[in-house]
Amino acid sequence: MSGKINRRDFLKVVGVSAIGAAAAGTGHIRAMDGDHGTSTQEGGMDWQTMNEHHQMGIQTFLDNIGKDPIFWRPPMEYTMDGDVKVFDLVVSQIDWETEPGKVFPAFAYNGIVPGPEIRVTEGDRVRINVTNELPDQSTAVHWHGLIVPNNMDGVPFITQPPIDPGMTFTYEFTVRNFGSHMYHSHHNSAEQTTRGLLGAFVVDPLDKSREPEVDGDYTLILNDSALGFTLNGKSFPYTQPIVANLGDRIRIRYMNEGLMIHPMHLHGMPQMVIAKDGFYLPVPYMCDTLNIAPGERYDVVVDCTEPGVWAFHCHILSHAESRDGMFGMVTALVVNE
Ligand SMILES: [Cu+2]
CATH class of the missing domain: 2.60.40.420 (Cupredoxins -  blue copper proteins)
Incomplete structure (x- = not known):
């Protein structure tokens, strides 16, 4: 390469x-002019x-x-349950290197920042099990850009309880709109998202004529x-x-x-x-x-x-x-x- x-x-x-x-x-x-010596x-x-x-x-x-x-995230692996694509996301606290030796206390989906890229096709049914292994913060996942039922929107106290440490919340919906979307924390998000709880959710269209x-x-x-x-x-x-x-x-x-x-x-x-x-x-x-x-x-x-x-x-x-x-x-x- x-x-x-x-x-x-x-x-x-x-x-x-x-x-x-x-x-x-x-x-x-x-x-061009003046002093171009080695002065500090x-x-x-x-x-x-x-x-x-x-x-x-x-x-x-x-x-x-x-x-x-x-670096270019490969699509996340999933299992099939009938015709449902099942993804597992584990939220944990990790040390993340943005470059060798530059280590930040970070939050991660499945151990990497950004999290793995979820890639599906318009019309797919998806189930996403989110397990919170953070030691001292609850969390939730918002499917940014996706048109989902209200109770799947991932905003604590508006559409669901927060996912407390040690708990799992299961999201399930049919993917209705294609395009380049995202998933991220919607709980204490200025901290959680910028510390690493973010990822791509790419939906390929059924009609490829404009792709x-x-x-x-x-x-x-x-x-x-x-x-x-x-x-x-x-x-x-x-x-x-x-x-x-x-x-x-x-x-x-x-x-x-x-x-x-x-x-x-x-x-x-x-x-x-x-x-x-x-x-x-x-x-x-x-x-x-x-x-x-x-x-x-x-x-x-x-x-x-x-x-x-x-x-x-x-x-x-x-x-x-x-x-x-x-x-x-x-x-x-x-x-x-
Ligand atoms: Cu910039």
Whole structure:
């Protein structure tokens, strides 16, 4: 998967080789004015050190490609009971690494943040057994975007009692509407959801006539606050890129489970927005930066017409880059020739 990307090509694309050449005194980046010596800037880091930190992050990202097999969550396994698809979700407290050595006390569905992706087809009957193994918090699960009976909506004291520690609550409903949806805690949710009780609930339509034919289908869950700025539970440089071949058409399903807006900017190629909150748009539209607010889902299609490694990040820059280099909500689209 990463075989076609080498360091030289990657650095060429992101421009680090030019910075390196300039540092060696052979490049064509010239000082425009004033003092460009090695004096320490505000923040206690000289520019050479800043370059090194940035370059190290990029190298770590490159070296880590393909090393997180569940970054793009595989569909969750289920069992059949008659014609009912039965899923089991266990809520527990774990230590979650958004990057090696950066460990947060987190909450998880089935031990991972985000939880496993539930993927079914419009019209399916589903049963989801939710067992709460948190030591000291009750919880509940809301099926965000799905049209369900009121008593399955997952809001404690409105539609059900909370699921106390040690208890199991069973949700069962027929999946009536397709699209890119989510599931998450709806109890103490500012804490529980941002600490990890979130996941994708993707429903394929029965009528595929408006579905784009794609070479790859990627769910990208945005989160912030309790675990920092993450994409699918990881922070750059430990996020994974989307790897495509020239000419591929890919689909990205953005889901924002955080507390902040995140305008996701893809370099190199436009994004065609085809659906909002699971509903097809009457007319798709093109953009290069797509703002995704908490609770929103957007489906986009990208035609991979431009070879190279293209930066792909939240454009609230403080969610993506610091003096120490890129961090948080940054990944890449790799288009192999
Ligand atoms: Cu952001």
